[in-house]
Every structure is written in structure tokens, then in C-alpha cells.
Amino acid sequence: MKIMVAIKRVVDYAVKIRVKPDKTGVETTNVKMSMNPFCEIALEEALRMKEAGLASEVVAVSMGPAKCVDTLRTGLAMGADRGIHVDVPGALQPLSVAKLLKALVDSEKPGLLILGKQAIDDDCNQTGQMVAGLLSWPQGTFASKISICGLTFSAPLRSSRSTDLRLNQPRYATLPNILKAKSKVIKKCTPEELNVPIKSDLETVQVIEPPKRKAGVILSSVDELVDKLKNEARVI
Amino acid sequence: MEKWRATSRHLLRHFSKDLFDRRMSPSFGTFNRQLSSAEAVDLVLLSFVSVATTIQRNPLFSSISSDDISHFKEILGEKNVIHDEEKLVTANMDWMRKYKGSSKLMLQPRSTEEWISLSVVAEWIDCALSGVWPLKKAALAFRKVNSIYFQSLVQSFNLCLRISEMPPHSLFIMIRLFLQALCLFASSTYCDSDKLGNYGTHLILQVSQILKYCNSRCLAVVPQGGNTGLVGGSVPVFDEVIINTSSMSKIVSFDKVSGILVCEAGCILENLVSFLDNQGFIMPLDLGAKGSCQIGGNVSTNAGGLRLFRYGSLHGNVLGLEVVLANGTVLDMLRTLRKDNTGYDLKHLFIGSEGSLGIVSKVSILTPPKLSSVNLAFLACKDYSSCQKLLLAAKRKLGEILSAFEFLDTQALDLVLKHLEGARNPLPTSMHNFYILMETTGSNESYEKEKLEAFLLHSMEGGLISDGVLAQDINQASSFWHIREGVPEALMKAGAVYKYDLSLPVEKMYDLVEEMRIRLGPAANVVGYGHLGDSNLHLNISTPQYDDAILAQIEPFVYEWTSKHHGSISAEHGLGLMKADKIFYSKSPETVSIILVGSYLLPKSLCVDIVQLMASIKRLLDPNGILNPYKVLPPFLAS
Numbered sequence: 001m002k003i004m005v006a007i008k009r010v011v012d013y014a015v016k017i018r019v020k021p022d023k024t025g026v027e028t029t030n031v032k033m034s035m036n037p038f039c040e041i042a043l044e045e046a047l048r049m050k051e052a053g054l055a056s057e058v059v060a061v062s063m064g065p066a067k068c069v070d071t072l073r074t075g076l077a078m079g080a081d082r083g084i085h086v087d088v089p090g091a092l093q094p095l096s097v098a099k100l101l102k103a104l105v106d107s108e109k110p111g112l113l114i115l116g117k118q119a120i121d122d123d124c125n126q127t128g129q130m131v132a133g134l135l136s137w138p139q140g141t142f143a144s145k146i147s148i149c150g151l152t153f154s155a156p157l158r159s160s161r162s163t164d165l166r167l168n169q170p171r172y173a174t175l176p177n178i179l180k181a182k183s184k185v186i187k188k189c190t191p192e193e194l195n196v197p198i199k200s201d202l203e204t205v206q207v208i209e210p211p212k213r214k215a216g217v218i219l220s221s222v223d224e225l226v227d228k229l230k231n232e233a234r235v236i
Numbered sequence: 237m238e239k240w241r242a243t244s245r246h247l248l249r250h251f252s253k254d255l256f257d258r259r260m261s262p263s264f265g266t267f268n269r270q271l272s273s274a275e276a277v278d279l280v281l282l283s284f285v286s287v288a289t290t291i292q293r294n295p296l297f298s299s300i301s302s303d304d305i306s307h308f309k310e311i312l313g314e315k316n317v318i319h320d321e322e323k324l325v326t327a328n329m330d331w332m333r334k335y336k337g338s339s340k341l342m343l344q345p346r347s348t349e350e351w352i353s354l355s356v357v358a359e360w361i362d363c364a365l366s367g368v369w370p371l372k373k374a375a376l377a378f379r380k381v382n383s384i385y386f387q388s389l390v391q392s393f394n395l396c397l398r399i400s401e402m403p404p405h406s407l408f409i410m411i412r413l414f415l416q417a418l419c420l421f422a423s424s425t426y427c428d429s430d431k432l433g434n435y436g437t438h439l440i441l442q443v444s445q446i447l448k449y450c451n452s453r454c455l456a457v458v459p460q461g462g463n464t465g466l467v468g469g470s471v472p473v474f475d476e477v478i479i480n481t482s483s484m485s486k487i488v489s490f491d492k493v494s495g496i497l498v499c500e501a502g503c504i505l506e507n508l509v510s511f512l513d514n515q516g517f518i519m520p521l522d523l524g525a526k527g528s529c530q531i532g533g534n535v536s537t538n539a540g541g542l543r544l545f546r547y548g549s550l551h552g553n554v555l556g557l558e559v560v561l562a563n564g565t566v567l568d569m570l571r572t573l574r575k576d577n578t579g580y581d582l583k584h585l586f587i588g589s590e591g592s593l594g595i596v597s598k599v600s601i602l603t604p605p606k607l608s609s610v611n612l613a614f615l616a617c618k619d620y621s622s623c624q625k626l627l628l629a630a631k632r633k634l635g636e637i638l639s640a641f642e643f644l645d646t647q648a649l650d651l652v653l654k655h656l657e658g659a660r661n662p663l664p665t666s667m668h669n670f671y672i673l674m675e676t677t678g679s680n681e682s683y684e685k686e687k688l689e690a691f692l693l694h695s696m697e698g699g700l701i702s703d704g705v706l707a708q709d710i711n712q713a714s715s716f717w718h719i720r721e722g723v724p725e726a727l728m729k730a731g732a733v734y735k736y737d738l739s740l741p742v743e744k745m746y747d748l749v750e751e752m753r754i755r756l757g758p759a760a761n762v763v764g765y766g767h768l769g770d771s772n773l774h775l776n777i778s779t780p781q782y783d784d785a786i787l788a789q790i791e792p793f794v795y796e797w798t799s800k801h802h803g804s805i806s807a808e809h810g811l812g813l814m815k816a817d818k819i820f821y822s823k824s825p826e827t828v829s830i831i832l833v834g835s836y837l838l839p840k841s842l843c844v845d846i847v848q849l850m851a852s853i854k855r856l857l858d859p860n861g862i863l864n865p866y867k868v869l870p871p872f873l874a875s
Contacts, residue, residue, distance in 0.1 A: 012709050012710045013711060014709070014710035014711055014714065030608050032608070032609075032710060034708055034709035035708065035709065037711075067682075070685075074708045172662050172712060173706055173708055174663070174703065175692055175693065175696055175703065175705070175706065176703070178689060178692075
């Protein structure tokens with residue numbers, strides 16, 4: 001069985017995000033980019049399934065500008081067998097991603113499609129569900145444990161907020177694997193080849209930082225609290 | 237002459253055989269067991285048993301009295317004078333819980349740009365308004381002052397003299413103007429009346445006032461910053477007054493173009509790092525203790541750290557210092573100039589002096605720009621010689637982008653995995669003998685990653701590396717650093733630890749670790765790690781408890797071995813209290829053969845030129861010896 005894993009190149013999780021001065025988006029130039037953590041977990045799960053003998057091949061897919069190839073190389077270094085890069089220069093909405101994935105699934109015919117629950121740059125949590133809908137495949141969302149028994153389904157993976165409840169801990173890319181990855185194939189295609197028109201239904205009007213949290217006030221007695229609630233906050 | 241030499245050599249050899257495993261005698265004195273006819277040789281016997289038994293409190297230092305405490309309260313205010321026993325417990329003990337002092341007083345001086353206490357201003361106003369302070373005398377006194385504040389002060393004075401002729405409401409305006417001028421003047425500069433003739437104005441620092449008083453009373457003083465030192469240099473030995481710089485934590489200025497940062501000595505390193513991060517710069521030094529250590533302490537101890545390999549030591553990066561000497565004189569050497577060849581560069585004396593020549597109050601430091609692409613590789617080598625070859629190859633192939641090169645041995649990694657939470661072995665598939673952490677920093681992400689990958693793969697094919705992992709994102713990189721930076725913490729959790737920080741030639745570095753393993757056997761876990769790129773070994777010996785027998789096996793041997801290979805017994809940790817009397821291992825001329833056993837003997841005539849010069853400098857800058865006594869220099873020289 002072939003497993004297809006979708007991975008996304010996003011701003012690194014540990015980077016302090018800054019909003020661009022013109023408020024059109026988040027600063028991404030000169031900022032470290034890496035694989036979305038949920039996608040890493042998805043890929044790790046696929047690799048474990050392959051090592052357990054449940055799958056024959058793991059294909060990694062990424063969509064975006066040319067730099068996505070770096071992220072695909074990381075995926076290959078972790079152990080994926082092949083990579084597919086869909087070259088799309090601009091921004092992509094989840095629906096377009098879902099349509100592209102459907103086209104790829106139709107051509108590659110994997111038995112299982114695994115995606116990360118959400119991307120840490122837009123936090124949409126939509127692609128997995130949309131793809132399943134388009135393909136009319138059964139889906140399992142927020143998976144904390146996966147075991148195969150002959151079914152086909154697409155399942156976004158959950159990574160719980162608490163550090164213990166991760167589905168798995170992604171492996172590091174070792175040097176021998178990096179060497180092997182150099183000889184693995186990354187196929188390139190475009191949306192036109194897949195017959196998917198990319199149009200954006202959403203327009204980002206403005207991106208601003210959330211307002212800074214005001215300092216709290218330490219009160220000395222319950223009476224003072226009641227007084228403040230009554231007169232200042234006017235909630236009672 | 238030859239006969240003398242033959243005799244002395246014979247004697248010394250004889251000594252070594254007999255004294256090798258003898259426990260040290262705790263008393264000073266001349267050693268006369270086998271001297272007999274060799275009285276011609278002047279011998280100075282220094283014993284080095286654990287310092288607590290040899291160091292006596294210097295009787296010349298006074299003890300703190302309640303008058304002193306009230307005087308300090310006047311200078312600093314009630315809040316910043318701490319004499320509560322409970323609060324002093326942490327200040328009296330070092331981070332490793334190895335050294336404990338018994339100070340009864342801690343002072344926390346504040347920043348300089350502060351309003352002088354209102355009582356002083358009130359006094360001035362009183363004098364001025366009552367006419368006690370004649371205007372002419374004041375003008376003479378302040379003749380070197382040319383500030384506009386003084387001008388407005390004089391004008392206000394003039395106005396005040398005509399107060400009685402003014403209608404009532406203007407009176408208030410006049411008083412307000414006068415008070416404003418006075419307060420502005422008081423807050424910016426203050427003339428020390430007895431130094432006016434020579435110095436004009438100088439900034440008054442609370443530290444300076446404290447030290448002047450302590451010097452006059454002969455009260456011993458310990459400057460303390462973050463208290464993260466590893467050689468007991470930041471804690472009192474007896475009842476010295478602790479001067480804690482934590483309240484002096486302002487960032488004075490930062491120049492975005494040149495990257496020169498001027499800040500006070502109490503700024504915590506991590507805070508400076510986050511401040512600079514916003515500006516796009518980094519600090520040139522990085523230590524595991526960055527969450528608590530303060531820049532004043534870093535400068536005073538010439539801290540090394542993980543970035544020394546790339547950015548050099550603090551001697552190169554510190555552009556200026558403001559130092560307070562023992563008698564309260566403030567040396568304002570705070571320049572922000574990259575190049576300044578005017579006279580003797582005195583700041584280098586204070587960098588690394590460990591607070592024994594003066595207290596650093598402000599630092600001007602050159603910060604490098606923050607580069608965006610950082611790549612980190614965690615590698616495994618099968619033996620030490622491949623680690624060395626890897627270092628050479630990395631310097632050549634990765635040259636300008638290489639920013640750190642650390643190593644750990646397998647015992648260190650085991651300890652970390654066992655005792656540190658959240659530590660994960662990056663190479664779990666097999667155990668290797670040595671691990672290397674190699675970091676590159678540059679401005680072009682993809683180009684450097686390719687370069688690093690190509691180098692690593694080439695090294696792997698060449699057999700230098702047996703396995704390795706390349707960090708793919710910042711999280712993975714910080715988990716690798718966590719392993720290397722967590723070794724000291726893991727050692728602390730494993731029980732008692734004897735720490736040695738040695739600079740040795742790269743080829744010989746690991747030989748010492750192996751010899752110690754053979755010497756100590758199964759009684760102790762000998763761990764070696766450190767900055768391979770700087771030839772700096774951190775030799776740590778971990779045992780379940782502190783044990784004098786094991787200490788006897790370790791101590792003179794390690795220093796002797798280091799001395800024999802022309803290394804340094806303290807590469808970056810400093811001498812502090814732990815190694816105050818060990819300076820001779822690294823600072824004596826090669827012609828001297830020093831026999832180091834339970835007690836070490838030195839022909840007095842042959843040694844000590846360099847160290848005596850250090851002692852005379854100390855006497856010059858601190859005649860009463862109040863700054864950080866009993867540390868850095870051997871006690872017998874300090875007096």
C-alpha cells in the first residue's frame with residue numbers, strides 16, 4: 001500500500017513572529033522556515049507504518065514556491081521514498097490545496113493519505129476535512145493513535161497541547177539518510193498539469209498584532225474587588 | 237654552583253618518592269626533614285589542603301558595627317541594605333553549594349542617573365535660601381562646571397536674592413524655578429567639594445560612596461553579581477560585606493549602526509540578549525548560566541563560553557569600562573571607540589581580575605550583528621584523533637561560517653540522558669565514543685546548509701565521522717544545545733562533582749581524562765567535555781559523595797599534569813578561592829621544575845616574578861586589600 005503525506009513549509013515554530021509594517025501579513029523574508037510540526041508527526045507515522053511492513057512506499061507532497069523543495073528534502077531525509085512538488089508561486093487557500101491533493105491522489109492512487117491537523121501559520125484545520133469530502137473518503141480527524149486493518153481513510157493527526165499526548169516523536173534526519181535522500185526523486189508538476197484552477201476566494205484585508213495584555217491589579221480586600229467591579233468595570 | 241644544583245635536584249627527587257601519597261599537613265612552616273646541608277636553598281612551603289583549614293580571617297579587617305549599617309542606610313536607603321540572616325543565606329553560598337561564607341550584610345547599590353536623596357536637596361535649598369552659601373563662593377567652587385543647569389541655578393539664585401522685593405504670586409514662580417534648577421543640577425552632576433580643585437565634576441556612584449567608606453573603615457568587601465561562578469570567587473569567605481550589583485541593571489545606550497552597547501554591570505546576560513535580539517544583534521558571549529549571570533561579573537572574570545571560538549574573548553569585545561576602585565575613585569574608561577591607542581589600556585587589567593582590583597559598574601561592549609542562518613550538527617566519532625582531524629578539516633572547509641565546536645564523551649552523554657529531563661539521544665541506534673556539536677552561522681541559509689551537508693558527507697566517507705544528525709529546525713537545534721549545556725547540571729544531580737577547567741594542547745587533551753580513569757578506577761566516574769575548538773577541557777569527576785581520599789588522588793596530579801604540558805589550570809573559570817594558591821602551576825618560568833605532591837615546594841629565588849608583579853599591582857590599586865580578599869592571588873603574597 002502506498003501512503004501519501006502532505007507537508008507544508010511554514011515559519012519555524014520557535015521564531016518570534018513579527019507583523020509586516022504595511023500590515024499585509026507576517027514577516028517571512030529572512031526568517032527561518034521549516035516543516036510544519038504536525039506534518040512532521042504525520043510523516044513520522046507514515047514511516048513507522050512502512051517500517052512495520054504495513055506500507056510499501058511513502059510519498060511526500062508539498063505545494064508552494066520553489067523553496068518547498070528544501071522541506072521535501074528534509075522529508076526524504078527522514079525516510080520518505082519519493083517527493084512531489086507542486087509549483088505554485090503565490091499563496092494557497094486550503095480549498096485549492098484540497099483540490100490539488102485530490103488530483104494527485106487520483107493519479108498516484110495511494111491507499112492512505114495522512115496530513116497534519118493544521119498548519120501553524122494559518123491554523124486553518126480545513127485541508128484534511130476538505131480533501132476527504134472531495135474524494136468521498138472516510139476520514140478520522142485529530143488522531144492520537146492509528147492502527148491499520150485493511151481500510152482506506154484519510155486522517156489528519158492531532159497533536160495535543162500537552163507535551164505527553166503526542167502521536168509520536170519525529171525522528172532526526174541522520175547523515176546517512178541525508179546522503180540517500182540526494183538520490184531520491186522529487187517530481188515537479190504545476191496546477192495546470194493537474195487541471196486544477198487556483199483562485200482565491202478570500203482576500204486578506206489587514207493583519208495586526210493582538211492588543212497587548214494590560215497589567216493586572218492586585219487588590220487588598222474583597223470589598224475593594226466589589227467596589228471595582230461595580231464602579232470601574234460596571235459588571236454588577 | 238653545580239654542586240648546589242645537584243644537591244637540590246637530588247633532594248627534590250627524594251622528596252617526590254616519599255611524599256607522593258602523603259596527606260598534606262595543614263600548617264605553614266619550613267620543611268626540614270631531609271634538608272640537612274641544603275640550607276642554601278631557600279624553600280617556601282605551601283600546603284594546599286582544603287582551604288578552610290588554612291585560610292585565617294585577616295585580623296586587619298574590621299567587623300561591621302551598627303554605625304556602619306546606619307551609614308549605609310543613609311547612602312542607599314533602607315530597602316537596599318540587607319542584614320537579615322535568612323535573606324543572606326543564598327548570597328553566602330555559591331551555585332555548586334561548595335563554598336559558604338558568613339557575611340552579615342549585603343548592599344544593593346542602584347544606578348547612577350538617579351535623583352540624589354531629597355534630604356540632600358533639602359539641605360541645599362536650606363543653605364541657599366538662608367544665604368549661608370554665598371553665591372560667589374559657589375561660583376568659585378563650580379568654576380569647572382559649564383553646564384546649562386548651573387547657569388539656570390545661578391540665575392535662580394539671583395532671582396531668589398530679590399524674593400523679598402517680588403509680589404507674592406511671582407514668589408511661587410521664583411521658588412519653583414529655583415527648585416527645578418536645583419533638582420536638575422543635583423540629578424545630573426554633583427561636585428565633590430574636596431576634589432573640586434583637581435577633578436571638577438565626576439559622577440557620584442553609590443558604589444563609590446560605599447567603597448570609600450569601607451576603605452576608610454577597612455571593611456572587607458565581596459562584589460557579587462549573578463553568583464554563578466564555579467570557583468567560589470563570588471561568595472564571602474568570612475564576614476565580608478557583599479556588594480550586590482543586581483539593582484544596577486539599566487541599559488544606558490545602544491548604537492544601531494556600530495552595534496556598541498553601553499549598559500550597567502547588573503544587567504542579566506539573557507535580558508541583554510533579548511534586548512539585542514529586537515535590534516538584530518547578539519552578545520559576543522553565550523554561557524549556560526545566561527539566565528542568572530550578570531555582565532559585570534562576566535567581564536570581571538573574562539568569561540569564555542560557547543561563542544568564544546567565533547567572536548573572541550571579552551578582551552577583544554569590551555571597548556570600555558567604568559570601574560570603581562577600592563578607595564572610591566571612579567575610573568571612567570567608558571569609551572565607545574573601536575580603536576583608541578592613547579596611553580596604557582587599563583581596562584584589560586580589570587577584565588579577568590575577578591573583582592580584586594576594582595568593581596566594574598558599567599560596560600561598553602561591541603555586539604556582532606545577528607545572522608539569520610544557523611545550522612547545527614550533532615556528530616559521532618569513534619576516537620579522539622578523529623575529533624581533532626575533524627576540527628582541522630572544519631576550520632579549513634567551513635572556515636568563516638564555523639561558530640562553535642564542542643565535544644562530549646560518551647560518559648557525559650550517559651549522564652545527561654539519565655539525569656536531565658527532556659533530553660533525547662539524537663543518535664540512539666548505537667553508542668559511540670565521542671560526540672561533537674558543530675554549529676555554523678551565516679547569512680545565506682540554503683548555501684550554507686549545502687556547504688555543511690557536503691562537508692559532513694565527505695567527512696563521513698573519509699571515516700572521520702561514524703554517524704551524525706543535522707538539525708532541521710530551531711527546536712531540534714535547541715535540544716542538541718540542551719544536551720551540551722546540560723552536562724554541568726546533570727553532574728550536579730548525579731552527586732558530588734570535582735570540576736577542573738583546563739587549557740591543554742589539543743592533541744593531549746583527552747589523554748588526561750584517560751589517565752584519570754585509570755588512576756581512580758571504579759570509584760569515580762570521570763567525564764570529559766568542553767570547547768574543543770578553544771582547546772579547553774572541562775574535566776569533571778563525579779562521585780556519590782565528596783571524599784578526601786579521592787581528592788588526594790586527583791588534586792596535585794591534575795595540576796601537575798597540566799603544568800607539565802604547559803597548559804593552564806584555569807582556562808575560563810578563573811582562580812577565585814578554589815585555585816588561589818595554585819597560580820604557580822601556570823605562571824612560573826619553564827626552567828623551574830616544580831615537584832607537586834602533598835605539599836609543593838618552590839625555590840623562592842627562582843619563582844614568582846610574574847606573580848609578584850601581580851601582587852604589586854594589587855597593592856597599588858587596593859592598598860588595604862579590601863576587595864575580594866583571600867582570592868585570586870596566593871594568600872602569602874597578598875599581604
